[in-house]
Amino acid sequence: MTYLRLLQHRAPDGVRSVILAEGDAAHFLQGVTTTRELALRAIADGVTLSEAAKACTAGEAVDIAAEFAAGTLLAPIDHDDSAHLLLTGTGLTHLGSAEGRNKMHAAAASGENVTDSMRMFLEGLEGGKPAAGTEGQQPEWFYKGDGQLLVGPGEALTMPAFAKDGGEEPELAGIYIVGEDGTVYRLGLALANEFSDHVTERHNYLWLAHSKLRQAALGPELLLGTPPEKIEGTSKIVRDGETIWEKPFLSGEANMSHTFANLEHHHFKYDLFRRAGDVHVHFFGTATLSFSDGVTTQEGDVFEISAAPFTLPVANPLARAAAPAAATMTVKAL
Structure with missing residues (x-):
């Protein structure tokens, strides 16, 4: 069974973003900058956090292991x-x-x-x-x-x-x-x-x-x-x-x-x-x-x-x- 995971990312220029990962695949979510922001959106819309994440427009693919090694991932x-x-x-x-x-x-x-x-x-x-x-x-x-x-x-x-x-x-x-x-x-x-x-x-x-x-x-x-x-x-x-x-x-x-x-x-x-x-x-x-x-x-x-x-x-x-x-x-x- 594969599980959805959310990660928070901060680019070298300080720009924040959220990543959605499933199995070995992951991509940035457009239109959201923090997990908390996405959670509040899910509550307001009456949907689960997974549904709110999937409803976001998918951005570019990302290698989360590489980002982890680069030190760009946050709590x-x-x-x-x-x-x-x-x-x-x-x-x-x-x-x-x-x-x-x-x-x-x-x-x-x-x-x-x-x-x-x-x-x-x-x-x-x-x-x-x-x-x-x-x-x-x-x-x-x-x-x-x-x-x-x-x-x-x-x-x-x-x-x-x-x-x-x-x-x-x-x-x-x-x-x-x-x-x-x-x-x-x-x-x-x-x-x-x-x-x-x-x-x-x-x-x-x-x-x-x-x-x-x-x-x-x-x-x-x-x-x-x-x-x-x-x-x-x-x-x-x-x-x-x-x-x-x-x-x-x-x-x-x-x-x-x-x-x-x-x-x-x-x-x-x-x-x-x-x-x-x-x-x-x-x-x-x-x-x-x-x-x-x-x-x-x-x-x-x-x-x-x-x-x-x-x-x-x-x-x-x-x-x-x-x-x-x-x-x-x-x-x-x-």
């Missing part, structure tokens, strides 16, 4: 005002995801000593896939930041100067937009690196919120339509041209303890996440981490995440921000 979604793009996510949602978390917490996972993480995972396993129209178990939820922390293809994932670690999290991300009447629309899925500070989280699980306030990267393709039940991919770390760690990862609802619908309900049930015009990038979690295998990342390492039916990877080098001039952040009384 598949953005917003003119970065404050109106929210990055959030859910954890302990994948079969096996509690194992890695428990390794971090170094706690027993049975009997009276069951950890909060394991208990949340088991509750999700039992109630994360409710019948249609009913509410299931709510997942772990976290906030990552707004659109200024969204990193595009090939750009560096930069950890703060104070970070203890910068580690990959290979995931799927749901991409959403809120209509004028508050209706939430899922535009599609993107391959993602949710990028966290696992050393900080390991120190104390109550620091999870701190560990998640980091950049995140999306692959260049937005997968449209009903996603496959199973998605299998590979996550690896490349250092000085050599692969130092590589492992398969599984995602898609067949490999998860929650349905997308249940995770979406427990995010968008809050009124503040249904503000008209806002874009949401919501990370669905993972069960595969190099950190769980004892890998310590270094600046310059490249994270590469790939998975069919996406044809292009998420590939980003690791960097560290320069230390601020002052040792502490000072707030002035006014």
Whole structure:
């Protein structure tokens, strides 16, 4: 089965455009410059995003692999005002995801000593896939930041100067937009690196919120339509041209303890996440981490995440921000 994908392109002169890809073929869409613009058009016309894309006049053919290599592809979604793009996510949602978390917490996972993480995972396993129209178990939820922390293809994932670690999290991300009447629309899925500070989280699980306030990267393709039940991919770390760690990862609802619908309900049930015009990038979690295998990342390492039916990877080098001039952040009384 072939899937339609949307990509965002920026030419060297700064001109923006949207690309529609199907299988190995791709072409520019005339009359539209961003994915968000096309999504709002689809909502106004009462059609799907795929239908809106197909209704556009086809422009010249394009080799998306060549454009990826040239660095002209952007994240598949953005917003003119970065404050109106929210990055959030859910954890302990994948079969096996509690194992890695428990390794971090170094706690027993049975009997009276069951950890909060394991208990949340088991509750999700039992109630994360409710019948249609009913509410299931709510997942772990976290906030990552707004659109200024969204990193595009090939750009560096930069950890703060104070970070203890910068580690990959290979995931799927749901991409959403809120209509004028508050209706939430899922535009599609993107391959993602949710990028966290696992050393900080390991120190104390109550620091999870701190560990998640980091950049995140999306692959260049937005997968449209009903996603496959199973998605299998590979996550690896490349250092000085050599692969130092590589492992398969599984995602898609067949490999998860929650349905997308249940995770979406427990995010968008809050009124503040249904503000008209806002874009949401919501990370669905993972069960595969190099950190769980004892890998310590270094600046310059490249994270590469790939998975069919996406044809292009998420590939980003690791960097560290320069230390601020002052040792502490000072707030002035006014």
